Amino acid sequence: MPELPEVETFKRYLDKTSLNQIIKSIKIIDNRVLNVDEFDLKKLVINNKFTSSNRHGKYLLVNLEQGILIMHFGMTGDLEYYNKRQEDPKYSKVIFQFSNDFKLAYTSRRMFGRLYIAKSIEEFIESKKLGPDAFKMSLEEFKEALNRRTAILKNAMLNQSFIAGIGNIYSDEILFRAKLHPKSRLDALDEKKVKDLFTNIKDVLQFGIDKEGDLSSYPQNFLIPHRKKEEKCPICKNEIVSIDLSGRRGYYCPNCQVE
DNA sequence: AGCGATGTTCGCCG
DNA sequence: TCGGCGAACATCGC
Structure with missing residues (x-):
């Protein structure tokens, strides 16, 4: 669904559900959504926590201790937080498993979504040549x-x-x-x-x-x-x-x- | 059964 | 360099 209001909704959802919990593991179901080396992604995420997040345009930037995980949703991406006893959502591409028995699934039906990592927000915005955020700009x-x-x-x-x-x-x-x-x-x-x-x-x-x-x-x-x-x-x-x-x-x- | 779809990127051309 | 255009990417629902 994602234009700015949808991505802002995802951000609030992630903030509400997924911050400050140890990520025990990450399951990569389809590595075509990765715009990052699989090893680097695991290193950034496993045994670390999502500490906070920002949104710029249609990108959701999730902070961890050692860097930033960036989620882009293409035309059909979504996030779903659920108990591990439940079935993984349809079109799940990457699943983060927390120590509290809950999971966060990043889904993409049409495969247009991508995950990136970056050192800083500024670096990422520069690499994508993004203009000012339409909602926050003066x-x-x-x-x-x-x-x-x-x-x-x-x-x-x-x-x-x-x-x-x-x-x-x-x-x-x-x-x-x-x-x-x-x-x-x-x-x-x-x-x-x-x-x-x-x-x-x-x-x-x-x-x-x-x-x-x-x-x-x-x-x-x-x-x-x-x-x-x-x-x-x-x-x-x-x-x-x-x-x-x-x-x-x-x-x-x-x-x-x-x- | 075919068409269209909330996105991005790239090459071509003016 | 900028900007318009169209294709490519991949998949599914109507």
Whole structure:
């Protein structure tokens, strides 16, 4: 499920369930999700603890005494904490077993998730060239990220080097609420629109976090329940249309969101 | 049965 | 260098 609100939900879940317990063992079910040497991963994790975590964009960075374990979830990743007597969840790829008889499973159905390790947050962010976190950034950081960029809005929002954390679904919602056309150019935004876009980014992500990333029960006045063919705009009742940009499909209201 | 999907990366081209 | 585009990755649910 993971865009920023979902990953924030995973972070809180991990913090609540899995911190400060000795990790007895780690079971690697499919090493295709590892972007790290298996031996290095085991060395970092076994007989150590998760001490705290951070989130940057769609990445969850878990601190251990000797380094950081980074989880990325691709399109279908999840975390599940459960008693060892229970069956391992479907699509489990890596399982951490704690000394208290509980386990934490990192799952990935489509195999797009990856695990990394790094020495510091800064090093990792630099290696991935990530922009500021979309939820934590200040207006000044946002303006800085905008600086001299010319890309069209939808592509920019999906570009993690611009700002980190927004994906296809939330970018549609943000542009809908800001009444901006997905193909409008960044450099065409005046001061007021920049500020308005910033506010909408924060509001949409905050709402998503409050919803714990559950997209299934959004109010009808959001675009999210209408991201499909033959839906009507909740504001003007015009037909919602789709647009393909760089391999992603976005949805918008051609009446409310003008170029 | 085929199509599309909440992501990232890379190569090509302007 | 930047930015748009499309393919590739892999799998399953509708």
